[in-house]
Amino acid sequence: MLKKKGFVGLIASLVLASNLFGAKVTALKTALDEENFQLQVVVEILKKMGHTVKISNDLEYAITFQTISDNAQSDDVYFMAAHWDPIQTNMIKGVGGADKLAIFSEYISNCATGYVVDKKTADKYNIKYISDLKDPKIAKLFDASGNGKADLTGASVGWEVANTIDYQIDEFKLKDTVSHNQGTYSAMISDTMARYKTGKPVLFWTWTPYWVSGKLVPGKDIVFLQVTNSAHPKGIDTELSNGANYGFPINSQKIVANKSVLTKHKDIAKVFDLVKLHVNDVSGQNMLMRNGQKKDADIKRHVQMWLKGNAKKVDSWITLAQAAK
Numbered sequence: 001m002l003k004k005k006g007f008v009g010l011i012a013s014l015v016l017a018s019n020l021f022g023a024k025v026t027a028l029k030t031a032l033d034e035e036n037f038q039l040q041v042v043v044e045i046l047k048k049m050g051h052t053v054k055i056s057n058d059l060e061y062a063i064t065f066q067t068i069s070d071n072a073q074s075d076d077v078y079f080m081a082a083h084w085d086p087i088q089t090n091m092i093k094g095v096g097g098a099d100k101l102a103i104f105s106e107y108i109s110n111c112a113t114g115y116v117v118d119k120k121t122a123d124k125y126n127i128k129y130i131s132d133l134k135d136p137k138i139a140k141l142f143d144a145s146g147n148g149k150a151d152l153t154g155a156s157v158g159w160e161v162a163n164t165i166d167y168q169i170d171e172f173k174l175k176d177t178v179s180h181n182q183g184t185y186s187a188m189i190s191d192t193m194a195r196y197k198t199g200k201p202v203l204f205w206t207w208t209p210y211w212v213s214g215k216l217v218p219g220k221d222i223v224f225l226q227v228t229n230s231a232h233p234k235g236i237d238t239e240l241s242n243g244a245n246y247g248f249p250i251n252s253q254k255i256v257a258n259k260s261v262l263t264k265h266k267d268i269a270k271v272f273d274l275v276k277l278h279v280n281d282v283s284g285q286n287m288l289m290r291n292g293q294k295k296d297a298d299i300k301r302h303v304q305m306w307l308k309g310n311a312k313k314v315d316s317w318i319t320l321a322q323a324a325k
Contacts (some may be wrong), residue, residue: 022051023265027191028067028080031058032186034210034286036080038108038277040303042081042255043271045271046054051077061091062158063265065256069095072259077268078308079257081107086236087251101263106252106274110279113161113207114246115152115225117142118216121201122223130225130247131172139177142203144195149179153204156185161248162262164233165205168247171231209279214287267325274317281306 027037028042043053051220054136059067064080065088083092083103092101115130122128133139133150142150154202155162165180181188187203189212196202196216206212216222227247230238239245262269285302293302307314 005238007274014017023048023268025051025053025077025079026055027055027209028064029056029058030064030082032058033081034282034289036299037285037289037306038282039081040277040299041277041306042079042272044303044307045314045318046268046273048314049078049267049271049321051268060094060158061088061318065091065095065101068256068258069100069308072096072100073266074260075127077257077265078195079255079261079272081253081255083254083256084111084251085254086234086249087164090160094164098259098260102257102259104255104257104269107255107275108209108253108279109280111208111251111253112224112246113248113251114205116202116204116206116216116218116222117225118196118202118225119219119221122225128226129169130174131228132225132282133174133178134172137178140219141201145179147179149177150203152178152180153202154180154182155205157182161205164248165232168227168231172227172266189226201313209282209286211283211286211290212324214283215290218317264312265325267321269325271317271321274320 015280025043025046025287027039029039039055043055046053065083083176092103095101117127121141125141127133127138133142136148138152140148142152144151145156147218152165154165164181169178169180189206192204193212193215193224218224224246227238227245230236230245231247232238232249238247238248240250255275257269257272261272285306288302289299289300
């Protein structure tokens with residue numbers, strides 16, 4: 001009997017010790033380099049809390065969400081820091097939704113998406129709406145392939161937003177004048193930027209935070225096109241409070257983790273809910289990357305600069321998170 005109690009006590013001590021030494025955390029890195037900064041901010045905060053964190057290789061969104069779902073009840077923590085809500089909600093549902101994943105509050109708010117043209121062309125031809133491209137003469141201005149249609153640099157294959165773009169091309173009767181080009185977005189936008197530098201008209205879909213809006217300033221170098229009415233496959237009203245309508249809802253980026261974090265690691269769950277990053281901080285860091293500061297050492301330096309500049313806020317998050325444990 002004493003031996004049994006001693007064994008049970010030993011197990012309890014080991015469990016307590018493992019809690020004291022922190023959780024094992026895997027940070028799932030998306031394949032988009034510009035989302036590395038926001039991931040590593042969370043990683044460093046978790047390390048400050050005493051947790052052991054490793055960062056995965058680059059993963060496509062679908063694999064990231066599936067990995068989290070597959071580890072729904074794991075004793076360890078799996079998380080990603082770049083879930084776009086609402087444009088990725090179908091991906092979340094496809095891997096089990098709230099039964100398998102814990103989705104936290106807004107990490108980065110006010111992330112805009114929409115169609116963009118260069119301001120020079122927009123001003124010269126009075127282009128204000130995506131539906132203006134129904135005019136073959138206007139569409140041909142953006143023809144980069146020589147087929148007479150406007151070449152729209154669109155979303156990567158597999159991104160949910162690609163379905164919205166296709167839907168709107170159909171709804172606004174643009175099939176005969178606009179080609180939705182898909183591929184790896186980072187490569188496509190680089191080609192688009194090269195075209196812009198030669199002085200040729202450009203048409204592309206983009207989002208904030210992203211380096212593009214730092215390189216080509218909205219209102220100065222580029223303009224966001226509006227839509228004449230909300231046309232979204234999910235029936236979402238995309239009109240903003242000021243009456244503007246860019247065809248897409250304002251997004252936020254959220255942290256997503258395996259479901260068990262809510263009960264097994266309450267301190268981590270709490271900090272996932274508390275941490276906030278301003279959209280302009282991300283765009284600014286992305287611009288540094290675009291200007292050549294894109295090595296891993298550069299990203300880590302950017303993260304440490306942000307943590308130092310926001311030390312009081314970070315300390316308060318950690319205090320509240322540890323209290324939740």
